[in-house]
Amino acid sequence: MSIFTRFSQRCALALTAMMILSACPSLAQIAPPLASSPALSATGSFAGISIGQPVAALRSKFGDPVVILSYGQTVVWRYLTGGTFTDIIVKDNLVQSVTVVGRVENAPFMDPNDVPFGATPDQVRAKLGAARKESTNSDDGSLDLTYLVLPYGWVYEFHANKLDFIQLVASKSYLSSLTSGAAVTAGDGTSRERAIWIRPSVAVTNQLWIDTYLSHVSCGSNGSWKQASAALESDPSTSDASAYTLVHAQCTAGNDRRDFYFDTRGASSLPATTAPAPAPASSADEVQFTSQDVATLLKATEDANTSPNITLALVAKSASEMPAYDPIAHFAGIDPASKEATIWVVQPIPKNNDGVWALRSAVEADLR
Numbered sequence: 001m002s003i004f005t006r007f008s009q010r011c012a013l014a015l016t017a018m019m020i021l022s023a024c025p026s027l028a029q030i031a032p033p034l035a036s037s038p039a040l041s042a043t044g045s046f047a048g049i050s051i052g053q054p055v056a057a058l059r060s061k062f063g064d065p066v067v068i069l070s071y072g073q074t075v076v077w078r079y080l081t082g083g084t085f086t087d088i089i090v091k092d093n094l095v096q097s098v099t100v101v102g103r104v105e106n107a108p109f110m111d112p113n114d115v116p117f118g119a120t121p122d123q124v125r126a127k128l129g130a131a132r133k134e135s136t137n138s139d140d141g142s143l144d145l146t147y148l149v150l151p152y153g154w155v156y157e158f159h160a161n162k163l164d165f166i167q168l169v170a171s172k173s174y175l176s177s178l179t180s181g182a183a184v185t186a187g188d189g190t191s192r193e194r195a196i197w198i199r200p201s202v203a204v205t206n207q208l209w210i211d212t213y214l215s216h217v218s219c220g221s222n223g224s225w226k227q228a229s230a231a232l233e234s235d236p237s238t239s240d241a242s243a244y245t246l247v248h249a250q251c252t253a254g255n256d257r258r259d260f261y262f263d264t265r266g267a268s269s270l271p272a273t274t275a276p277a278p279a280p281a282s283s284a285d286e287v288q289f290t291s292q293d294v295a296t297l298l299k300a301t302e303d304a305n306t307s308p309n310i311t312l313a314l315v316a317k318s319a320s321e322m323p324a325y326d327p328i329a330h331f332a333g334i335d336p337a338s339k340e341a342t343i344w345v346v347q348p349i350p351k352n353n354d355g356v357w358a359l360r361s362a363v364e365a366d367l368r
Contacts, residue, residue: 040128040149041112046098046168047086051152053095054181055088062086063199063263064186066209067216077186080209083107084117093181102164111166113154119163121145124156131156189260192233192244196260201267206245210262214249223253225260235265242267 044051049058055077065077069087079086083104089096100109102117109117115124121143125131131145137157142165145156151174157165187196198209214225228250235243245262 040147040154042149042152043112044152044168044170046112046166047081047100049086049088049095049098051095051097051168051170052175052178054184055090055093055095056182056184058088058095059184059197059199061199063197063201066213068186080212084109091175092178093183094178096175097167097169099165099167101166107164109166111154115156115163115166117163117166120161121156121158121163124163187261187263189247189262192261194261195244195263197263201264203242203267206262206264206267210245210247210260213262214247214260219251219256219258220253223251225249225258226252228257232264238265240265 048061062079066080066085067078069076069078075090076087077090079088080103081100083102084107085101085103087099087101089099100111102109107117113128115127119127124145128147132148132153133144133146135144135146136142137144140159143158145158147154147156151171153169153171155165155167155169156163157167159165187194189196196213198206210227210230214227217225219225226249228248230245230247232242233244233246234241243263243265245264247260247262248257249260250257
């Protein structure tokens with residue numbers, strides 16, 4: 001199953017849960033529990049976003065959404081945040097709810113109530129007490145546990161008995177008391193002035209962001225855009241050599257082509273180091289690099305500039321040396337010499353016959 005198929009499945013699950021919640025009675029109409037759990041956060045904030053916050057204020061920190069989803073009257077702005085998606089329901093240009101949903105299996109995440117992804121319903125009940133409401137979703141059999149700390153509510157959703165969806169909502173009366181925010185339009189990439197903002201801009205993860213964005217923009221007959229090539233463009237006013245990333249894209253359904261401008265100003269980068277290629281771990285030192293490790297590593301790149309406790313290595317390798325399953329993008333693994341969690345990224349392909357044939361051989365190996 002491709003990573004983008006998993007994106008689509010989690011997107012559908014998130015929207016289904018949101019529609020179920022919007023169809024439920026207002027939280028203000030539900031009697032509060034006899035005793036509120038002291039562990040519940042009552043700040044109205046989740047994942048750095050506050051209910052009632054104007055969406056225009058989110059752009060400098062989170063950039064533009066990686067996709068805007070619509071389901072009936074519900075509009076969701078989705079942000080890519082490491083191994084998770086952060087979804088916000090937008091109405092009157094204000095944040096109406098905040099949801100964090102797993103993007104990859106076993107994505108590491110802890111909410112403000114100290115409840116981690118992967119927890120079972122019993123573990124959440126042991127932490128927060130009895131839920132004010134429990135319900136089973138008819139579409140996929142997932143379980144919802146709802147906790148109230150008025151005017152807010154926390155919804156925990158479990159799939160296969162594991163938590164991978166957490167939503168912060170607010171009562172209808174509280175939301176109706178808010179004043180509409182200023183209108184804001186996300187960039188569409190048609191020019192520098194309409195460039196799509198990537199924030200935080202991190203050189204090693206910007207490509208993942210761009211690939212995800214393009215995969216959600218439709219073209220042709222049920223197609224989407226895919227990067228064919230890209231180039232960095234500078235901003236003379238700030239001397240930022242990577243202020244913009246110009247992506248030349250081709251439609252996966254047909255021969256249509258178009259350019260996308262991404263605003264990647266202030267891109268942080270990781271120092272390149274030299275390390276040997278990954279080798280199979282010995283039986284005495286078995287190392288398994290899971291999807292959770294990858295998600296953790298991607299999230300760590302966002303914090304690398306501020307945390308002195310993170311050790312990351314970025315190593316360039318030729319296309320022919322890249323592991324078969326992902327030869328033209330990146331490979332994450334444990335370096336057998338240094339024992340560091342490492343991302344190997346492919347070097348720019350030389351514009352000669354040797355470079356072309358090396359890339360072709362790597363891609364063919366991946367397809368076998």
